[in-house]
Structure formats: structure tokens, C-alpha cells
Amino acid sequence: MRETHSSHRRAPPASAARIALYEAGAEARFEQVDLRTKRTAGGQDFRRVNPLGLVPALELDSGLVFTENAAVLQRIAHAHPKAELLPSDADGAARLQQWLCFIGTELHKGVFTPLLDEQAPAEAKAYALSRAPSRLEYLASKLSGREHLLERFSVADAYLFAILNFALVTPVDLKPWQAITSYQARLHERPSVARAFQEELPLYREEQAALKRRAS
Ligand SMILES: N[C@@H](CCC(=O)N[C@@H](CS)C(=O)NCC(=O)O)C(=O)O
Numbered sequence: 001m002r003e004t005h006s007s008h009r010r011a012p013p014a015s016a017a018r019i020a021l022y023e024a025g026a027e028a029r030f031e032q033v034d035l036r037t038k039r040t041a042g043g044q045d046f047r048r049v050n051p052l053g054l055v056p057a058l059e060l061d062s063g064l065v066f067t068e069n070a071a072v073l074q075r076i077a078h079a080h081p082k083a084e085l086l087p088s089d090a091d092g093a094a095r096l097q098q099w100l101c102f103i104g105t106e107l108h109k110g111v112f113t114p115l116l117d118e119q120a121p122a123e124a125k126a127y128a129l130s131r132a133p134s135r136l137e138y139l140a141s142k143l144s145g146r147e148h149l150l151e152r153f154s155v156a157d158a159y160l161f162a163i164l165n166f167a168l169v170t171p172v173d174l175k176p177w178q179a180i181t182s183y184q185a186r187l188h189e190r191p192s193v194a195r196a197f198q199e200e201l202p203l204y205r206e207e208q209a210a211l212k213r214r215a216s
Helices: 016-024 069-079 090-116 122-143 155-169 178-188 191-215
Strands: 002-006 029-034 057-059 065-067
Touching: 002 016, 016 069, 016 155, 016 191, 057 069, 065 069, 069 090, 069 155, 090 122, 090 155, 122 178, 155 178, 155 191, 178 191
Parallel strands: 002 029
Antiparallel strands: 002 057, 057 065
16 A cells, blocks of 8 residues: 655644554555645655545555545555445445535645645635534534543544644634543544554654745
């Protein structure tokens, strides 16, 4: 498996796919992508992998490529059934899909992407930020009294943890929702999450330093 991710992430570390791969104990090779130039660390044009130039992308040993967090995460989970990263029953599978869609559309794209995008106009950022409280209120009500989104840790938790991290570098304030902040703290204790965070932190710091150098 080859997983591509951003070296110009404009957001703090611990990508969802990396967490899922570590959780599964999968053998994987990671390849950085500069999202500004759309070049991989190996010098390839990343648009050949994903014409939209978005990470993550997952390439299997068979050569099949998957993009979109929801698909990448579920493909990783299916490749490693022993890790039980997704439910096998119909209700559980639909519930997982519900969460992956909520995280991908309502949080990732609906709230955080415009706030992280240097090109987004101020009005778009303000609109995105105005959507945060209702989405977080809903999430907090669902997390209240539970350890994970589903009965046990799943790839939806990997995705949610990664996306909630974006609050660290955007004006989204999670503090009013204690069910969310305690969930974050709990997940941070998981070895897969802690490892992903630790390994991506130097990459993030490097990127921030490069951005500062370029700006000065
Ligand atoms: N719908 C995609 C969105 C992925 C996405 O937005 N990735 C960001 C990094 S978090 C990206 O590649 N941004 C680069 C760009 O917007 O050019 C998914 O769910 O995987």
C-alpha cells in the first residue's frame, strides 16, 4: 500500500489514513505531496494519481488507486479485518457511512476547508465559521457518554480526530463542547494516534518554518 499525504498541510499533524494504517498494523509506504506544486517527494506529478490534486490517495499493491478519505479509510479497514476498524452488520455499516459523510461534508469541507484555504474570501470564511456551532453541538450530543462514535474504535474516529485537529490553527473553538475535547484527549492516548501525531509533527514544523522563510 502506498499512501500519499500533504507536506504543505496548512493544518496540524495526524492524518486519518496514517492513523488507520497504524491501527491496522499495515505495511505501507508514505509519500509526501507538496500541495502547492502538486509534486510528490519523488518528483512525480501528483495529478496523475489524483487529477484533483487532493490527498489522501491510497495505491494498493495491485495498482488500484483510491481517493477520498471515506473510501481510503474503508479500503484500509477491509484489507485488515482483524483490526475491526469497521462494523460488519448492515446497521453498523450504514452508521459508519453516516459519520464519514458528516465528517467529510459538514466538518471537513463545510467548516474547516474554507478556514484553512489562504485563497478563500473573508465572507466564505465567516460563513464557514458560522456553521461550526450547530455541527459541533450535534457532534457533542452524540459523543456525550460514549468513548467512540460507534461501539468501538473505527476509521470514523481516525477521520474525526484528524479533522478536529484543524481547530488548533483555525478560529474554531472546541472548548464549549467538553464531550468533544475529552474525546480528543482520549483518542490522543491511543498508540496509533500518538504515533501518527509524533511522526507528522516534525513535518508540520518544517513546513511552518519554510513558510516563514518564504514570507520574510
Ligand atoms: N474530499 C476529499 C478532500 C480532501 C482534502 O481536502 N484534502 C486536503 C488536505 S486536508 C487537500 O489535499 N488540499 C489541497 C488543495 O485543496 O489543493 C477527501 O475527503 O479526501
